[in-house]
Amino acid sequence: MEDVGLYVHIPFCTSKCNYCDFVSFPYAMVKHQSTEYFQALKTEMELIRENFGALAVNTVYFGGGTPSLVSESFIDYVLSYIRRYFYVKEGIEISIEANPETVTLNKFKAYADMGINRVSLGVQTDSEDCLIEMSRHHSWNDVIYAVECAREAGFTNLGVDLIYGLPGQYLEQWENTLHKVLEQKPEHMSLYGLKLSQETAWGRLAQAGPLTFPDEDQQADMYLATQEIVRSAGLEQYEISNYAKPGFESRHNLIYWRGQHYLGIGVSAASYYNKYRWSNYRLLPQYIAGLKNRSWPREEMLTLSKREEMAETIIMGLRLIKEGVSISAFEERFGVSMHQIYEKEIVSLAEAGLIEEKDGHLLLTKQARLLANEVFREFI
């Protein structure tokens, strides 16, 4: 069987950030359930083992929520069971997401000791005002401290997450943020344009009026500036929103974009295995109770048709700026050539200058990066 990437969802946060629509719960309120939650994670892995056998794992990713909020012993507990129930290859990428105010040198050392080798730091912005506005709990000083600790603990693969398009933000501000963060010399950067969701506090505030956000054009300008600034600092763009020093691309995330298989463990986590996609219960008690009964915590399950798998392969693959979708790999996987299925779309998009073929790969053109949805839609 093919190797899988393993995602572990740690759904606890100090509080919900104003822009966030991920599944998370305030830790102070559900802390008493954390032991049960980690036991449930273990049970879920047991069920996977019983049903799928001993799968080989080629990446592990602790995401959230705020995985760094919980005691490192919980993370260690999960990792030890991952090693028991899966075949964990030597030297694979094991990542954890961390918030600057939750980490210490000791915590990073503990992470390194248990085999974690990549840290993704949720920085978001350097503006103290904005951090408060976002309901984040760290300051810029916390960021500098966290980076120092991570380096001292031996982490050589450090990623930083930032958001642009924040309330009141303008182009020069964002450029300064980038320069300031790049001084910290991260190996990896994920840079996201803010998307307001109705379910978030900001989504409602934007509608009601008190907060104003940069518009589509300003976000576009910020995106274009980003590409220049980050490139000149030696990071290459390898995905629509992701930049890395060569060799430091997120191997776990590449699994998603390359259409490879992954299993998600934990509340709300999503899996893709063998043309099935499913996601787990989104409510904590439901997830925990389900696993106490040793029943699958699946909320919904989707069987992808071949056509849907092909569409997903292309739209995810095109996100990879440099590598795109391999035309030969596509044919090998689906037994039919990409051109046969999508001839009309490929021709018209190429004519419009939005995609191109290079060395047997289908790629987005530079100008299409900001308009990728217009391209993706054609393959649906």
Add this chain to the structure above:
Amino acid sequence: MEINKNLIRNFSIIAHIDHGKSTLADRLLEFTGALSDREMSEQVLDSMDLERERGITIKLQAVRLMHQAMDGQEYQLNLIDTPGHVDFSYEVSRSLAACEGALLIVDAAQGIEAQTLANIYLAMEQDLEIIPVINKIDLPSADPEGVKKELEDVLGIDPQEVVLVSAKTGQGTQEILEAIIKRIPPPVDNADRPLRALIFDSLYDSYRGAIPYIRVVDGSIKKGDQIKMMSSGKTFEVNEVGIFTPAPKVIDQLKAGEVGFISASIKNVKDTRVGDTITTAKDGADGPLPGYRKATPMVYCGLFPVDNANYEDLRDALERLQLNDASLIYEPENSVALGFGFRCGFLGLLHMEIIQERLEREYKIDLITTAPNVIYQVKTIDGAEINIDNPNNMPPVGEVESIAEPFVKATVMMPSNYVGAVMELSQEKRGAYESMEYLSELRVMLTYSLPLSEIIFDFFDQLKSKTKGYASLDYELSGYRVTDLVKLDILIGGEIVDALSCIVHRDKAYYQGRNFTNKLKELIPRQMFEIPIQAAIGNKVIARVNIKALRKNVLDKCYGGDISRKRKLLEKQKEGKKRMKQVGKVEIPQEAFMAVLSID
């Protein structure tokens, strides 16, 4: 059973919209025992859902009530319901022609309104006995004495004759019934003359065909009779004669003075025109009853299926609606922007809205409706005269000698403090002042001559908003007049969008052009290239805006849990795109076509 003509009363109820006509009819049905309480659903006579929802009567109905009067005799009362909207005033006049009397209902809180007046004039034309009824006297705001005075001042009605009722509580119902019997004359007994029956409505029944509702004026009609429609000369054999109780009930025959229905295997309601006279095929009457005219549509618009695959369904649906509504006309229309659809003609704006809603609701067809327009009379430089019901058929500017448009005499009634606002609005809508009359110290009647095209655009909505709903409007066609009209074209991405063309007065073209282009800018989503939107008269561009090219449309984040969700999102976007109409390279959402309907 032979009924003494002296024991028959035929009457209508006329009222301004919302003055409680249907509720009163229900009370009469209830009181006379035509329906048991159990059968009583609110407002029985408004049988279409749409009617009940809008609180208006669209299709007429006729019910026979049997009533034991105070004098001990049992009377046959035929209630002929009338539609309460200006679009259907011809139908009202035919219903009234089938009666000897009418109840004139006036709201005790509102007083006389524009349609009260219009209706009462129609009733007077037919020489009907009018029983004035003040309704809703149970309302806290009721002012029956004030309304009585208004009736006296405006219409010369003797306050002694007014019946006070509350249709809601049932108070006064018996008094109304007694008044009907005492004051409305029985029909004249012309049973020995050759048959003449007035068609005042018809209904389409899928088993029995078109069913005309008739008032027998002369002679009688029974099963097996060979009959002839006097306007067309078509003949049919009567299969059934019946009355409504209100449930249809077959009887032996209908005689002079009586009201009921017949069925005669008439395939199409077009053969049962309202206002037509039925006589016998042999030895028929010499001439028809007076007053027949063909219903002529006044308002036209294009109806297009959102999905062009539904074109045939739309045709079938229109065909079926027309079976029941001879005043609806349609013919195929082909639009570059909207594909295949139909150009449809309606009696008025309400009629148009009703048909649209029925198509969408009963036939489940999503529609794009183009802006409504009137019929223009165009004289070309080579002397030809043509009627234009579609702006796109307008000859090129150079070939037009003159364009005439229909005008109406509009009557607006309102509290006197709104006179200024209404005058201003009428002026704005190219109206010419005709007269102003005080109905009382507080209420005023204004008469204006207005282009019909302004009325069907948004006059009524604006009238309502400028008078907080207190003004009422009635109008009648007064003829055609040459005005300075131009065809306003909208160009999107450099191409004329035929479905957005309209005919406007030259003085307003600039203003409207700017409005249209601004509105379209709001509604058309940014696309991957810049889109100019222009308004033009002939080759002359009078307004222009640009929709900037789309800069950013990308899912910034897409990881494990997002993938299928995002795929569905894209699917939805694609679905939405499919519903858009393509003009050149530009995709235009449906709302954009509707938008021109709602510009202020």
